[in-house]
Amino acid sequence: MQALVLERKGELAIRDIDLPLDLGENDVRIRIHTVGVCGSDVHYYTHGAIGPYVLKAPMVLGHEAAGTVTAVGAGVTNLKVGDRVCMEPGVPNLSSRASKLGIYNVDPDVSFWATPPIHGVLTPETVHPAAFTYKLPESVSFAEGAMVEPFAIGMQAAARARISPGDVAIVIGCGPIGIMVALAALAGGCSRVFISDFSAPKLAIAAQYAGITPVNIGERRLADVIAAETEGWGADIVFEASGSPKAYAGIFDLVRPGGALVMVGLPVEPVTFDVAGAISKEVRVETVFRYANIFDRALQLIASGKVDLKPLITGTYDFKDSIAAFERAASGDPSDVKLQILMQG
Amino acid sequence: MQALVLERKGELAIRDIDLPLDLGENDVRIRIHTVGVCGSDVHYYTHGAIGPYVLKAPMVLGHEAAGTVTAVGAGVTNLKVGDRVCMEPGVPNLSSRASKLGIYNVDPDVSFWATPPIHGVLTPETVHPAAFTYKLPESVSFAEGAMVEPFAIGMQAAARARISPGDVAIVIGCGPIGIMVALAALAGGCSRVFISDFSAPKLAIAAQYAGITPVNIGERRLADVIAAETEGWGADIVFEASGSPKAYAGIFDLVRPGGALVMVGLPVEPVTFDVAGAISKEVRVETVFRYANIFDRALQLIASGKVDLKPLITGTYDFKDSIAAFERAASGDPSDVKLQILMQG
Amino acid sequence: MQALVLERKGELAIRDIDLPLDLGENDVRIRIHTVGVCGSDVHYYTHGAIGPYVLKAPMVLGHEAAGTVTAVGAGVTNLKVGDRVCMEPGVPNLSSRASKLGIYNVDPDVSFWATPPIHGVLTPETVHPAAFTYKLPESVSFAEGAMVEPFAIGMQAAARARISPGDVAIVIGCGPIGIMVALAALAGGCSRVFISDFSAPKLAIAAQYAGITPVNIGERRLADVIAAETEGWGADIVFEASGSPKAYAGIFDLVRPGGALVMVGLPVEPVTFDVAGAISKEVRVETVFRYANIFDRALQLIASGKVDLKPLITGTYDFKDSIAAFERAASGDPSDVKLQILMQG
């Protein structure tokens, strides 16, 4: 089968590769339609590793995917041939302690597409457990279906935040994940979301959405803006989505007494954390690792029209041009949010 | 001072009455601008009592009010003369055990406007604690300010429900409170809200809002609709807002395993409750009594544009015509949601 | 294999019966040591049914069991031959929506021992998924291991109650489950537990435990006792464990403003529920269906010595006398809490 293979750091190839397609009792076979290019895919391409995950053998990239069911295992009841679907790329051991608790995202034995040594799905066909395959509502396109995975991270952040209706939130960092968090926070009950970044083009993309207020921290201090907008009280929730250690300086000045900080961005190095600042306001801190039990509710929000992800798809490539898509993604144009690859012409 | 006085069951008068206007250290004096007519005001008019609260002496009606600050006590820091405000009509004993816990709504010593023997505010001026007086954002009109009180009940229901982003909800009962609950649930994170009633005109009002699906239970079984729309899983949250004991028959068929029922409507008599039905799905049941710590977040949602209450104001009267407003409210036209009275011409 | 078989309502036999013992990849084979007699076992014996579960064919009884692992499937990593274990009698579909959420107890597809048509384990050997088989700490005996199942219901009630440290609780009903709830509530953070019943012998058993105060409601009004002991404030949590519809009369008089009612007992008929009483205190109501993710924490509490279940084992029988054990259990001696059957001499 053809696939986009990361041969080694810096070297991509579209070529044949042997991938298992055995259909287990609880599996479905899926013809892939659309695959999004994620920052992590690009990072494996440019750096060959993310933290402890190191590329040691050729690996197929891609984990944001939608497609059509072409076969179902004997035990599958929730899906049928012809269903349009999107897929959750992480598959846990369902018998594990974490999975039994409903937090299968932190099961140490999760297999996750395009995380070494697990192959991704930039390839025409795959087999996946039906339990982690979600039917697209009629009104949701394949392109939107392939956006569910990155949006699910924003949704997990919104869920972990335990938003109370009307909360005021801040999102630090206006990259793709920051925007997803902002949209999920708004759809999830916040009245207003301030999003901060140094990049005017990135902020312009977020500012398209009603309810999101961009703050260019090259021009204004975020703490000043928040103090002015909340009469000195602070935001109910601060989402850190930049992954920059610098974001932690003075971060508790932004939070109201009894508010929350949600850590989404993954700094490469440990950060300097102001314990006294957190304690004096008795701040709750939540952390976000991928998602669990989110895909179905993400789809509901997209289908209902409360969340519109289409403006974030800033480029679409045919599979044969997928290396060009990766080159563009690697170039880091601030006007780009999400590039997608079509597996079927 | 002039006021709309309920002399006794069935008898209203606009007349002079002595009302205390002493300004305490932590109080503000307010010139009332707009007052909404609430179902409870009407019920005191038509029945002379609500449950244990019985009218025993003439009482001024009205508790949904907005106005302008005309004086502030020496200790007030959050407001100044000229501020446009709305007021929380219940004032607890701040030293009570319930208030210290943050649940001041269930303080047994709450004084609540227009609940015997406490006078309401259908009168040109009142004095109120600054702590329960909320500044209207610039974009929020007096008419909207006077809608905050009924909307706050919907918000309290949404807060107690502990919505997870993307939840599917049902609201049983499409009266004014049911609509408020539906709007708060949507703004508070639900992806879709089904609202049920027998009255087509009431459902038509709710159906104006994107995200709300009306279900006429004179025509279709609600359980069938929900099963079809959720693939048999059920709704995450059911809000009972009709107050009808009949609504409890089969109510747990509507809820998903592990879902929630939120009781908002107040049945006059005890209901028949299917404990086994609740237990077999391990349903959580929440109850809603007025609201606490809600006005500020309700205002944020109105100011941000996420919630538009203006279409629900179906009639506006001058103070001199306020008895006519009560007559119309008492007539129970299903196309009416909220009538308001202007205290200032 | 020999087993205690309920042939039909009212007829028990110890006889050979064919039971599947195939060892799947994720299963363990267990030599059963001790099995407790549960009220539900007795109810199938005396009535032939519990609610919708009707005995239609001979069924092996018994679901409170401990034993020793004699074989492990190829995929099992958490257990080895020779481990002393107890078993969770309900096995869900791990791929179901409820299981993925961590609430596998409400998965509609759960198979539960000794619930028609699923056989129980009053038999010398069984096969069970390793994920629902729990190693006994060294200090926990087989007899205690077979008590984990009924204690788990009390623990689930304590978990659902969301006890805050120092809470005052009431348990209505001093049967075996009521006592389990009381012990779990105390171990789970309550400062005091009041337990009410009409039966002095039942109350005497509960009163052995420090922290539990018996209230004989044949002699005193429970509401009076609670008002006196809490200065009129009420209990933080009321657990209804009697299953009697009468318990619901005036039940909200017992709860503090903002407190909780936890429904554990299963009334045969719908109850009369005072919605207004619940709402006026904004009471939260939780329900309890079996348990999920509880066995390991129940074992921790027993092993640590915080919970001593041994005084509740009021009789032990050899397997050959198990019909006599059921006769005694069916006689309903109020001094009996738990009878156990030894499968190995």
Add this chain to the structure above:
Amino acid sequence: MQALVLERKGELAIRDIDLPLDLGENDVRIRIHTVGVCGSDVHYYTHGAIGPYVLKAPMVLGHEAAGTVTAVGAGVTNLKVGDRVCMEPGVPNLSSRASKLGIYNVDPDVSFWATPPIHGVLTPETVHPAAFTYKLPESVSFAEGAMVEPFAIGMQAAARARISPGDVAIVIGCGPIGIMVALAALAGGCSRVFISDFSAPKLAIAAQYAGITPVNIGERRLADVIAAETEGWGADIVFEASGSPKAYAGIFDLVRPGGALVMVGLPVEPVTFDVAGAISKEVRVETVFRYANIFDRALQLIASGKVDLKPLITGTYDFKDSIAAFERAASGDPSDVKLQILMQG
């Protein structure tokens, strides 16, 4: 009135000082009986400041106090003359936004005894709001009453942790606060508490209590102990009570997937925080600032016998010897937990 006055850093005097004793409507007057010496009192004595709180004028020390009501204001209903009581040393503005939310501990306007410039209560008499004065149950001595304040910090930590019954906890740091946290965690629902320190004498004090396992981290790696005791899963909750930045190195190795870290100790400097470590287990982090709504539940646990603080009172001094008590406290004997001063002979 006589009082123990901290004249300036390093200089204590027992001398007359003018203290206001006006009895407001909602106040009580209290004859002080016992006052505990807190580490913060000692720190003001030895350093003249704690973080932003700097001693600029003579200040009476002492904030852990019990005594007897000698007069009540006209509006007081919960207390009467002769009641034995303990007092919550922080008094918020009850009208503030934080107080209305029930989190009055983080009200920026709290006045707290013996925190500059507010006087403490090492003096024979004081006046205090009745709402922050708690009646001692009959079985609770003055000495225990004066222990409620430090225990309340442990209780707040246990409350913020949201313990689920049977949780396994770790407390890092075996000083007075660490021990209080350990006792509160056990009483609050944990099955086992591991407490770590370098000091064998401190650990010996904690080890007196059933359920607490001391870990001398001069001899063993805490992570190794926890891995062995939890089969590699980790603790449900880690309480950081040492205030040492070093405690944060590798701290997430101790926590189970989906577990919690509770920050109690206040490091002087920012700490190095492993965001990636926290995120990969999706750890929740809670912080603890003093306490709110805790004194009554702390008293319930002491009165019920679930918590015995008496072994922690390691020395008692007459008021005339109170400077000696401070000298001993300042010497930092690891066998000392709490020294108390008797105001009445």
